[in-house]
Amino acid sequence: MNKEDIINIMSDKYAHLNDECKLEFSNYSQILTLKKGEVLVKEGQISDKAYFIVDGSTRAYYLKDGKDITDWFAFENDFICAINSFFQNIPSPHYIEVLEETTLLVISKDDIMKLSDKYHDYERLTNRVATKTMLKLQARIVSMQFQTAEQKYQNILLAYPNITQRVSLTHLASYIGITLETLSRIRKLKTRI
Amino acid sequence: MNKEDIINIMSDKYAHLNDECKLEFSNYSQILTLKKGEVLVKEGQISDKAYFIVDGSTRAYYLKDGKDITDWFAFENDFICAINSFFQNIPSPHYIEVLEETTLLVISKDDIMKLSDKYHDYERLTNRVATKTMLKLQARIVSMQFQTAEQKYQNILLAYPNITQRVSLTHLASYIGITLETLSRIRKLKTRI
DNA sequence: CGAAAATTTGATCGAAGTCAATCATTGTGG
DNA sequence: CCACAATGATTGACTTCGATCAAATTTTCG
Numbered sequence: 001m002n003k004e005d006i007i008n009i010m011s012d013k014y015a016h017l018n019d020e021c022k023l024e025f026s027n028y029s030q031i032l033t034l035k036k037g038e039v040l041v042k043e044g045q046i047s048d049k050a051y052f053i054v055d056g057s058t059r060a061y062y063l064k065d066g067k068d069i070t071d072w073f074a075f076e077n078d079f080i081c082a083i084n085s086f087f088q089n090i091p092s093p094h095y096i097e098v099l100e101e102t103t104l105l106v107i108s109k110d111d112i113m114k115l116s117d118k119y120h121d122y123e124r125l126t127n128r129v130a131t132k133t134m135l136k137l138q139a140r141i142v143s144m145q146f147q148t149a150e151q152k153y154q155n156i157l158l159a160y161p162n163i164t165q166r167v168s169l170t171h172l173a174s175y176i177g178i179t180l181e182t183l184s185r186i187r188k189l190k191t192r193i
Numbered sequence: 194m195n196k197e198d199i200i201n202i203m204s205d206k207y208a209h210l211n212d213e214c215k216l217e218f219s220n221y222s223q224i225l226t227l228k229k230g231e232v233l234v235k236e237g238q239i240s241d242k243a244y245f246i247v248d249g250s251t252r253a254y255y256l257k258d259g260k261d262i263t264d265w266f267a268f269e270n271d272f273i274c275a276i277n278s279f280f281q282n283i284p285s286p287h288y289i290e291v292l293e294e295t296t297l298l299v300i301s302k303d304d305i306m307k308l309s310d311k312y313h314d315y316e317r318l319t320n321r322v323a324t325k326t327m328l329k330l331q332a333r334i335v336s337m338q339f340q341t342a343e344q345k346y347q348n349i350l351l352a353y354p355n356i357t358q359r360v361s362l363t364h365l366a367s368y369i370g371i372t373l374e375t376l377s378r379i380r381k382l383k384t385r386i
Numbered sequence: 387c388g389a390a391a392a393t394t395t396g397a398t399c400g401a402a403g404t405c406a407a408t409c410a411t412t413g414t415g416g
Numbered sequence: 417c418c419a420c421a422a423t424g425a426t427t428g429a430c431t432t433c434g435a436t437c438a439a440a441t442t443t444t445c446g
Contacts, residue, residue, distance in 0.1 A: 064339055071334075083331055111287055116320075120313040127309075127320035131280060134323050137330035138276055141264075144337050145370050149434065154253050159286060169393065182434055184394055342402065361424065375402055377426050 003031060003076050006054050006105050013077055014132075019164040021115065025122070030110040034098045040080075043097040046089060047082040048109040056102025057166055061174070068187040074159075079129055096153060099167060132181040150186045152176040196224060199298050207325075208318040216307065220317070221304040227291045234289040239282060240275040249295025250359055253287040254367070263368040266353075268362060272322055287338055292303075292360060321364050334367050339378040343379045345369040 003026045011017040017025065031054070034040070043063065051058070053074050060072040071094060074080035085092035086109060113159045116121040134151060143155050156176050157161060163172060173183040196219045204210040205354070227233070234240045236256065244251070246267050253265040253273060263289060267273035278285035279302060308315040336348050343346065349356060349369050356365060366376040 061242065069338070082403095083328070108386060115269055116317070120316060123313060123316045123320060124309070127316060130320060130323040132325050134327040134330060135280055137274070137327060141330060141334060143335065145262070160209060168391095179435060180393075181395085181436085185434095188394075362422065372403060373425075374427085375405085378402095381426080 001054055001103070003029065003105070006031075006052070007143075008078060011096070012175075014017045015121065017121045017125060018119070021121045024118075025107070025115060028115065029105050029107040030104065032106050033044075033101070034190040036098060036100050039095060039097050040104075041082045041085070041092055041094060043093060044091045045082075045085070045096050046090075046171050047085045050079055050081040050086065050105075050107055050112060052105040053078050053080065054103040054105060056104075057120070058096055058102060058104075058169070059099055059171060059175075060096045062093050062095070062172070068170075068174065070167075070171040073163075073171075073175065075166070075171060090154045092102040099171075149176075149178040149182050150189075152178060153183060153186050194247055194296070196222065196298070197247065197310040199224075202270055203245060203298075203318070204234075208314065209316060209320045210314045211312070214312040214314045215335065217311075218300070221308065222298050222300040224296065225299050226296045227295070229291060232287050232288060232290045233289060234275045234278070236288050237284045238275075238278070240278045240285050240371050241282075243272055243279065243300055243302070243305060244289075245298040245300075246271050246299060247296040247298075250292040251289055251295060251297075252292055252360070252364060252368075253289045254364070255288070259306065261363075261367065263360075263364040265363075267328060268359070290316050292364075294337075301316060342369075342371040342375045343382075345371060346376060347381050356364075 004022070007017070007022050007025055007029075011022065034056075040049075040051060040058065041060075048155075050111075053076055056077055057076075058074045058080050059070050060074075060082065061068055061070045072080065072083075077178075080096060082092035084097060085091055112122075113128065116126055117123075132141070135163050143152055147155060153176060156172070160166075167175075169183055169187075170180050173180045174184075197215070200210070200218055200222075204215065223268055225244075227249075231243075231258045231316050233251065234253075244267075246269055247271055250269075251267045251273050252263050252264045253267075253275065254261055256262075263268065265273065265276075273289060275285035275289060276288050277283055277287070305315075307320055310316075336345055340348060346369060349365070353359075360368075362380075363373050368383060370378075
């Protein structure tokens, strides 16, 4: 896929961009293809890049006391960045890695800021991305606070019906805030009933 | 305080607004003063209003199986709205109430959208509000996922050192996702040591 | 094919929840 | 301005869900 097509998808999904804005965005961004397991961001690094997933999947995770905890998945037509580092210019607590062969569009924060200052359309697009992310985080807090391990699992299946085919149960369990063992037991019960 | 002063504070805190934009915002917004316990939004209501707290405090909460769970506090110079209802035009799962005598600036979603479409400055301001909220939610997820009840309490004290003087322990406990009894026990230990 | 990674299964434990009974503080009407 | 009801906070006894630790089994892939 070429950059213009990708930017059109983005424009359709988030907010309309005028032609001049699209063109300039195209000039500022690069297409990147990575193999499974390759790393976009490492812990401790200050990352000023945002990634739009054209095809494939990625996850952000931390190592908390040696344990690998997935904090975010991003699939086709999603954005991902090292959220704390990107917005607060601090060392990233997250790693970001690619879960399969993945094609991305990369743009730097500087360029996003230039585009946002110059084009109202682009400011609107980043606003929509932030707002959608905000709503998703809000829903996740409700899920974490009120749901049992089993409800959390059912809930993620509703949002992403085929997620178990795309990510390992280890990553999925840590994402919904339960242990791998508990997830395994929940799944066992479900197939029985 | 008059509207112009309030809008200047908002412009300073979030993103600069030009004079024309400030003036128009002033025309679209209303000052409202409420007494302790008065309600801004009720569960089930579709709320299209955003509130900027000039002075006082508010909280958003749900009734989950009869239990009152605080989901958000807003103090001076914070925004608050019924986040799900406002952005997705659905019945609000939240109530929003005023915790003490509180002065607010109210603006409707329609007017926010008009201002955002017309003024790049205003779009930028709403973008900043969404981004800040997103980062706060993200931090809260990390806190909920990794911290013990005691760490959650220490954590909220770091962010809001005098929060226990402004909100009841009942509300605080539910906000950090622990029971009132557990919070009480944590506080007892701390004063002893 | 065989090693490494992922998942399942089992046994045990503990942090925090629940339920229940005071105790303390606050605010209002007589 | 006090009484006392209502609300908020503390304390205790007990329970539970899901974590942890450990081992076995299955899957993946070089």
